[in-house]
Amino acid sequence: MKILFAHAAPIHKEPHEWSNDTVNAWIQRLRLAGFDVDPFHLLFNDNTLSPIVYFNELNLLWKRKDHQLLSMYQKLYSELKNYDVLVCREGGNIHPDFAKVLPCITVYGCFDDPESSKILSRPTAPSFDISMVGNIAEIETYKSWGVKNVHWWPISVRENDYDSSLTKDQLFNIKRDIDVSIMCECESPYRKKRLKKFAETFPNGTYYGRGWPNGYLDEDKRIPLLLRTKIGINMHNSTGPINLRTFYLPANGVMQICDNKTNLGKIYKLGKEAIGYDSIDEAIDLTRYYLENDEERLSIAQAGWYRATNDYNE
Numbered sequence: 001m002k003i004l005f006a007h008a009a010p011i012h013k014e015p016h017e018w019s020n021d022t023v024n025a026w027i028q029r030l031r032l033a034g035f036d037v038d039p040f041h042l043l044f045n046d047n048t049l050s051p052i053v054y055f056n057e058l059n060l061l062w063k064r065k066d067h068q069l070l071s072m073y074q075k076l077y078s079e080l081k082n083y084d085v086l087v088c089r090e091g092g093n094i095h096p097d098f099a100k101v102l103p104c105i106t107v108y109g110c111f112d113d114p115e116s117s118k119i120l121s122r123p124t125a126p127s128f129d130i131s132m133v134g135n136i137a138e139i140e141t142y143k144s145w146g147v148k149n150v151h152w153w154p155i156s157v158r159e160n161d162y163d164s165s166l167t168k169d170q171l172f173n174i175k176r177d178i179d180v181s182i183m184c185e186c187e188s189p190y191r192k193k194r195l196k197k198f199a200e201t202f203p204n205g206t207y208y209g210r211g212w213p214n215g216y217l218d219e220d221k222r223i224p225l226l227l228r229t230k231i232g233i234n235m236h237n238s239t240g241p242i243n244l245r246t247f248y249l250p251a252n253g254v255m256q257i258c259d260n261k262t263n264l265g266k267i268y269k270l271g272k273e274a275i276g277y278d279s280i281d282e283a284i285d286l287t288r289y290y291l292e293n294d295e296e297r298l299s300i301a302q303a304g305w306y307r308a309t310n311d312y313n314e
Helices: 020-032 055-063 067-080 117-121 136-144 168-172 189-201 219-226 245-251 280-292 294-311
Strands: 003-007 037-041 085-088 105-110 130-133 150-152 178-183 206-208 229-234 255-258
Touching: 003 020, 003 067, 020 037, 055 067, 055 117, 105 117, 117 136, 130 136, 136 150, 168 294, 178 189, 178 219, 178 280, 189 280, 219 229, 229 245, 229 280, 229 294, 245 255, 245 294, 255 280, 255 294, 280 294
Parallel strands: 003 037, 003 085, 085 105, 105 130, 130 150, 178 206, 178 229, 229 255
Antiparallel strands: none
């Protein structure tokens, strides 16, 4: 089966971020693993810093017969004569009317639900043969739009998210001297209040990201920090889990305590591979408990590591 992997990843970003270079490196690893897959860049204008064109603008360009857009579509259609499947990874830049006439199986991917559903996925997903949703909580939402063939697409543990050379014994014999760490932004109103309460309860924790006093953590220091961490807190702004932390925390031997408890239980065995919570007070209580019960924490961390690295790898 020949797959054309269409994406709109920006060109000018840091190497560790989702970029054209990141995609090309991933495609090379997939080829080495035996997948017959090639990339196709869905950029058609000069706006390379923000390359996703949301539906309202895309629809206007389609109706106006925009030359750049139609030229890209002509190239894509010609390419697809040699492929069995088209995967549109970010859910943007392919108009639904164009998707309906493509000469192969079409797969719609989206990792920005529900925040961008109205302007990205809802107008477009029903025109594809298959929908692959990054947010496991939104599968039923797609079905409510009339999308019948919809499945979960784990965002996965990427090669640069953990040290895959470490064996289980090596990983869990490392001295972990950081009780709890969080790496995420602390500015959005819904998340900020909860994060601040948690940090005030655990002032000796390690906190990085936009809005924290420490600011960003350099990329080359991220894995070393995780390898020193006992418990990692995961938090979303809406439904989920969907973010990279869901997978890279356990992949680094960190015991994960994550919100969106019900849907977390669809990804990991609750209480055995990860711990879920429904309120920040519950997260605080759970953190206290597992810091005081190290053998239980270690058992969950080990099971989470095995699940993440075996079931949710690239």
